[in-house]
């Protein structure tokens with residue numbers, strides 16, 4: 582099923598993200614995580630590609646297929662194009678097609694640390710074009726409520742986002758953010774630019790202090806005072822920070838749903854405990870809103 586259909590049917594789509602285990606551990610390592618995530622009954626699960634060392638690229642296809650075949654859950658396979666040739670991407674797209682995977686998150690990817698790029702692509706919209714030429718896939722793309730790190734301004738980034746969407750993107754998933762007001766401003770500006778596809782909010786529950794420096798490195802996300810207060814207070818107490826991080830994410834989600842968000846994409850970090858707690862807190866609210874729409 583094409584995921585864009587879900588946005589037409591539901592008021593709020595609820596999805597999860599997992600990352601594949603490294604190639605040097607058995608793929609079965611992720612089974613328990615997926616077993617537990619299945620209990621949450623997400624609308625779909627996305628599978629990252631090559632993030633964190635580039636060791637797990639083939640596994641994205643494998644796990645996306647496993648989700649559909651073994652778990653009966655729709656999947657969204659992430660795919661990056663930077664440092665890739667058309668030939669390599671053709672092989673992956675053929676493989677995705679052969680495995681009956683219908684949805685791709687088309688990403689550029691980050692520049693390699695050594696600065697040596699050998700690929701045929703510069704931006705994600707070129708990957709969108711390529712995917713469309715290769716087959717009938719549903720296509721999602723990334724967006725950045727606070728602007729992408731390489732852009733001089735949010736305005737400039739939005740011009741590029743509009744271009745990317747116009748090349749054939751069905752819906753967008755945001756980078757993580759911790760201040761909903763920034764998301765609402767972004768959403769208004771995107772609408773003013775004529776970006777009219779659904780935008781799913783990417784929510785990252787912060788459950789340990791180490792995550793925070795990584796978040797800043799990846800996204801430079803603004804951390805509101807109420808968030809840094811939690812870190813200062815509970816940063817050295819793993820269990821307290823985990824509980825506070827879950828509560829913070831729940832508060833964000835409740836406010837987003839009240840503000841008519843199209844969907845919530847939970848960065849699970851392969852932690853089913855956290856994902857379960859969050860779904861337990863917001864699941865009936867989402868059901869209620871979706872029943873309202875169906876009526």
Ligand code: FAD
Nearest residue numbers: 629630632659688689690704705723729731732738741756
């Ligand atoms: P693009 O849309 O190409 O944008 C990149 C930059 O180029 C932006 O600054 C944009 O404004 C600019 N730009 C775009 N078009 C033009 C143009 N025509 N002219 C000039 N400038 C332009 N990375 C991974 O490696 N694996 C993953 O699985 C992964 N999953 C992700 C999931 C989500 C939801 C998000 C938000 C990010 C994910 N990333 C992942 C990170 C992503 O690859 C990086 O953020 C990357 O730096 C940008 O990718 P993009 O697809 O947004 O790029």
